[in-house]
Amino acid sequence: MDTSGRRRNPYELTEETPVYVISVAAQLSGLHPQTLRQYDRLGLVSPDRTAGRGRRYSARDIELLRQVQALSQDEGINLAGIKRIIELENQVAALQSRVAELQSALDGAAAAMRQREAAVHASYRRDLVPYQEVQQTSALVVWRPKRQQND
CATH class of the missing domain: 1.20.5 (Single alpha-helices involved in coiled-coils or other helix-helix interfaces)
Incomplete structure (x- = not known):
């Protein structure tokens, strides 16, 4: 399955598909095959392996090889x-x-x-009376209870 949840065609080639043998990968990256082996030993670019332990490089691996080469030669890292x-x-x-x-x-x-x-x-009931704010006044109301008269 791919990232969108669909089933991928098992024969579809992607940039992660390991298809290039070391000689082709060396040619595509502009490096010597021994350099590719050294990068693999150091863990810089680790290609997939076949059942017989042969290296298989993907397009992404080739791009990474080029990036390693540029950082090494151009940037001096x-x-x-x-x-x-x-x-x-x-x-x-x-x-x-x-x-x-x-x-x-x-x-x-x-x-x-x-x-x-x-x-x-x-789900709110619509028959309820909406709340209305009471106006505030400054009037003072005094309440005095009525006194009972004893007659």
């Missing part, structure tokens, strides 16, 4: 720093996903509350 950047980016993505889930749940709860509130308001 060491591999440990790149690994931490990738971990933090993954953590941010997971947190953003969780925030979206919670926002959706909150929106659903708010809609249910408004619906229950509307049902309560609809």
Whole structure:
């Protein structure tokens, strides 16, 4: 099933589908196959494995390889720093996903509350006299009880 709850076609290719062998992934990323193996050992880019333990890279893995290469060569960041950047980016993505889930749940709860509130308001009796505010005056009323006369 995909994120919308529909059944996915098992033969549908997505950017996470592992399809590229290491030689093709190396060519697509512009890196040497040994570099890809090193990145895998370090945990920077970990491709899926076949039953025979061969590496299979996805389009997302290829993009990540390019990103690692750019951070290393263009920005001068060491591999440990790149690994931490990738971990933090993954953590941010997971947190953003969780925030979206919670926002959706909150929106659903708010809609249910408004619906229950509307049902309560609809159940009010209409034959009751509406409350009208009494005007305040500054008049003073003195009450004196009548005295009984003893006759």
